[in-house]
Amino acid sequence: METLNFLMQGFAVALTPESIMFAIIGSILGTLIGALPGLGPANGVAILIPLAFSLGLSPTSSLILLTSVYAGAMYGGRISSILLNIPGDEPAMMTCLDGYPMALKGKAAEALAISAIASFIGSFIATIGLVILAPILAKFALKFGPSEYFALFALAFATLGGITGKNQFKTLMAASLGLMIASIGIDISSGVQRYTYNTLELFEGVDFIIAIVGLFAISELLFFIEKHAGEGLKTVTVNKLKLTMGDILKVLPTSIRGALLGFVAGVLPGAGASLGSFISYTLEKKLVDDKGTFGEGDARGIAAPEAGNNGAASGALVPMLTLGVPGSGTTAVLLAMLISLNVTPGPMLFTQNADLVWGVIAALFVGNLVLLLLNIPMIGIFVKLLSVPPKFLMPIVTLVASVGIYSVSHSALDLYFMVGFGVIGYILRKVDIPLVPVILGMLLGPEMEKSLRHALVLSDGEWSVLFNSGLSIGLWSVAILGLILPIIVGPIIRAKMAKSKKVVAS
Amino acid sequence: MRLNDRVFGMFMLILAVVYGLEATKFPEPFGGSESVGPETFPIILSFFLGISAIYMMLKPDPDEAWPVTPMLLELSGIVLAILAFAWAIEPLGFIPAAIAIVSYLAWRMGANVKMCLILGVTSSITIFLLFNNVLELALPLGLLEL
Numbered sequence: 097m098e099t100l101n102f103l104m105q106g107f108a109v110a111l112t113p114e115s116i117m118f119a120i121i122g123s124i125l126g127t128l129i130g131a132l133p134g135l136g137p138a139n140g141v142a143i144l145i146p147l148a149f150s151l152g153l154s155p156t157s158s159l160i161l162l163t164s165v166y167a168g169a170m171y172g173g174r175i176s177s178i179l180l181n182i183p184g185d186e187p188a189m190m191t192c193l194d195g196y197p198m199a200l201k202g203k204a205a206e207a208l209a210i211s212a213i214a215s216f217i218g219s220f221i222a223t224i225g226l227v228i229l230a231p232i233l234a235k236f237a238l239k240f241g242p243s244e245y246f247a248l249f250a251l252a253f254a255t256l257g258g259i260t261g262k263n264q265f266k267t268l269m270a271a272s273l274g275l276m277i278a279s280i281g282i283d284i285s286s287g288v289q290r291y292t293y294n295t296l297e298l299f300e301g302v303d304f305i306i307a308i309v310g311l312f313a314i315s316e317l318l319f320f321i322e323k324h325a326g327e328g329l330k331t332v333t334v335n336k337l338k339l340t341m342g343d344i345l346k347v348l349p350t351s352i353r354g355a356l357l358g359f360v361a362g363v364l365p366g367a368g369a370s371l372g373s374f375i376s377y378t379l380e381k382k383l384v385d386d387k388g389t390f391g392e393g394d395a396r397g398i399a400a401p402e403a404g405n406n407g408a409a410s411g412a413l414v415p416m417l418t419l420g421v422p423g424s425g426t427t428a429v430l431l432a433m434l435i436s437l438n439v440t441p442g443p444m445l446f447t448q449n450a451d452l453v454w455g456v457i458a459a460l461f462v463g464n465l466v467l468l469l470l471n472i473p474m475i476g477i478f479v480k481l482l483s484v485p486p487k488f489l490m491p492i493v494t495l496v497a498s499v500g501i502y503s504v505s506h507s508a509l510d511l512y513f514m515v516g517f518g519v520i521g522y523i524l525r526k527v528d529i530p531l532v533p534v535i536l537g538m539l540l541g542p543e544m545e546k547s548l549r550h551a552l553v554l555s556d557g558e559w560s561v562l563f564n565s566g567l568s569i570g571l572w573s574v575a576i577l578g579l580i581l582p583i584i585v586g587p588i589i590r591a592k593m594a595k596s597k598k599v600v601a602s
Numbered sequence: 603m604r605l606n607d608r609v610f611g612m613f614m615l616i617l618a619v620v621y622g623l624e625a626t627k628f629p630e631p632f633g634g635s636e637s638v639g640p641e642t643f644p645i646i647l648s649f650f651l652g653i654s655a656i657y658m659m660l661k662p663d664p665d666e667a668w669p670v671t672p673m674l675l676e677l678s679g680i681v682l683a684i685l686a687f688a689w690a691i692e693p694l695g696f697i698p699a700a701i702a703i704v705s706y707l708a709w710r711m712g713a714n715v716k717m718c719l720i721l722g723v724t725s726s727i728t729i730f731l732l733f734n735n736v737l738e739l740a741l742p743l744g745l746l747e748l
Contacts, residue, residue, distance in 0.1 A: 265654040269658065275643075276647050279643065324712070491704040492704065498687065502691060508688045528666065557638065
C-alpha cells in the first residue's frame with residue numbers, strides 16, 4: 097500500500113509538463129542513439145551527461161531525461177538488427193534471428209512493430225517488477241554494514257564480466273585500473289595527497305564524466321577511422337504496415353514470458369541483457385516452436401528476445417538504485433550521473449530522495465508509452481537515419497561530446513584529459529580489456545575504500561571482520577562463484593550463442 | 603603472435619609495482635598512524651593488478667592486429683587535431699575551431715572536400731546558436747568578437 101502511495105506521488109512528479117517534455121526528448125534522442133551506427137547506449141548516455149549537468153537541470157529532470165534515453169536506446173538498437181541483420185548492440189543479436197528473415201519476406205514494418213510492442217511489454221512488466229522488488233531490496237540493504245558493502249562491491253566486480261565473460265583476469269585488471277584512477281587526489285579521511293605529484297588539477301581527483309566520454313566516444317572515433325567504416329550502411333525502405341489485432345495477441349504470451357525472464361536476468365548480477373534475450377529466445381523456441389518456424393521469420397521469435405532484453409534493461413535498474421551497484425555499462429553511466437548530481441544511490445535513496453526515485457520509476461512508465469506511440473508512426477524517419485553515413489555523423493558527435501565537456505568548467509584542460517582517456521581507451525580495447533569495469537572502478541572506488549576503512553576501524557584492524565557475518569560470507573561466496581563459473585560454463589554458453597550467430601550469418 | 607598481451611602485461615606489472623611502492627611512501631596522516639591508513643587500499647590494488655598482469659604475460663590471448671605505420675600516423679593526426687581544437691576554442695573562438703575540426707574529421711573519414719566544409723560550417727553554427735541562445739551556455743566567440 098505504501099508503495100502504491102509513493103508511486104502515485106511519483107506520477108505526480110512524472111506527469112508535470114516539464115517531466116513529460118524531458119521524457120519525450122529523451123525517448124527520441126535515445127531511439128536515435130540506438131539506431132544510429134556507432135553510438136552504443138552507454139556512449140550516448142555518457143555524451144549527454146555533461147550537457148544535462150551544465151544546463152543545470154534538477155536531479156529529477158536529468159534522471160528522467162537519461163533513463164528515457166536509456167529505454168529509447170534499447171528500442172533503437174533493434175532497427176538495424178531487423179533491417180540489416182546488424183545488431184546495434186549485443187543484446188539485439190538474438191533479434192536478428194527472426195527479424196531479418198521476416199524483413200526479407202517483405203514484412204519489415206510488421207517485424208518492427210511487433211518488436212516495438214514486445215519491447216513495450218518487456219519494459220512495462222519489468223518496471224512493475226522494479227516497483228515491487230526495489231523497496232523490498234532497499235529495506236533489506238539497510239541491514240548492510242561496512243563489511244557487507246565491501247563484499248557487495250567485490251561481488252559487483254567479480255560478476256561484471258558476466259557469465260559469458262572470456263578472460264576473468266582482464267576484468268580484474270580493468271577493475272584495478274579503475275579503482276587506482278579513483279585513488280588519485282586528496283584522500284578524504286586522512287587529507288593525505290595521493291598520486292597528485294603536487295599538481296593542483298589532480299587534487300580533486302580525476303573527473304569520471306570526462307573519463308567516460310573519452311573512453312567511449314573518442315576511442316570509438318579512432319576505431320571508426322582505423323576500420324575505414326565511414327561509408328555506412330546501405331539504404332533500406334520499409335513496406336506499409338499491415339498489423340492486425342490477431343498478430344499482436346499471438347505474440348502476447350511469448351512477450352510476457354520473455355519479459356519475466358528478462359527481468360530476472362537483469363536483476364541478477366552477472367547475467368545482463370544479452371543473456372536475458374538469449375534465454376527467452378531459447379525457451380520460447382522449445383516451448384512454442386512446434387512447426388519449426390523459429391529462425392525463418394516467426395513473429396514470436398522477435399517478440400521473445402525483444403521483451404527479454406527490455407525486461408533486463410529495466411531489471412538492471414534494481415541493483416543500481418537500491419544498492420548503488422550497477423550491473424551493466426549503461427547503468428554504470430547512469431550511476432555516474434547520480435553521483436555527479438550529489439545523489440547517493442543505495443538504500444537511503446528510497447527514504448531520503450523518495451520523490452526522485454519514484455518520479456523516475458513513474459517516468460519509466462511514461463517514457464515507455466511515449467516510445468511505443470512514437471515508434472509505430474515514426475519508424476520511417478528512424479529507418480532513414482540509419483543510412484546516415486558515419487563520416488558525417490561521427491565528427492558531429494565528437495564536437496557535441498567536446499562541447500559538453502568544455503561547458504562543464506570552461507577549461508581546455510578537461511578536453512586534453514578527455515583525449516588522453518580516448519587514447520587509453522583505444523589501447524585497452526586493442527588488448528581486449530573491457531572498459532566498463534574501469535569506469536565502475538572509478539565510480540565505486542571511493543565508496544569501496546570507505547567501507548573497507550570503516551569496517552577495519554570498527555574492528556580495530558582485525559581483517560576477519562570482513563567475513564564475520566552470514567550475509568557477508570554469502571556475498572563473498574556469490575562473488576567467488578561469479579569469478580569461477582564463467583571459466584566452467586562460459587565456453588558452453590558462448591558456443592551456443594556462436595551457433596545461433598552462425599545461423600544468422602548463413 | 604601473442605605479443606600484445608605480454609608487452610601490455612609487463613607495463614601493467616611495472617605500474618603495479620610503482621603504484622604499490624608509492625603508496626608505502628605516503629606521509630603519515632596527522633594524528634598518528636592507524637590500523638588502516640591512506641596506503642592500505644592502494645596496496646591491495648597493486649597486488650591485484652600485479653597478479654592479473656602476471657597472468658596476462660603467462661597466458662596471453664591471441665593478438666588483435668595493430669594498425670600499420672601510416673594508420674598510426676593518421677590516428678595520431680586525429681588525436682592532435684582534437685587537442686588543437688581544445689586549445690583553439692578560447693583564443694580563436696568556438697566557431698572557427700569547430701569548423702576546422704568537423705571538416706578535418708569528416709575529410710579523414712572519407713567525405714569529399716565540399717561536403718566537409720558544408721558539414722563543418724552548418725554544424726558549428728547550429729551548435730553555437732543552440733548552445734548560446736537556446737540552452738544559454740556561452741561559448742567563446744574569439745576572433746569573431748570584433
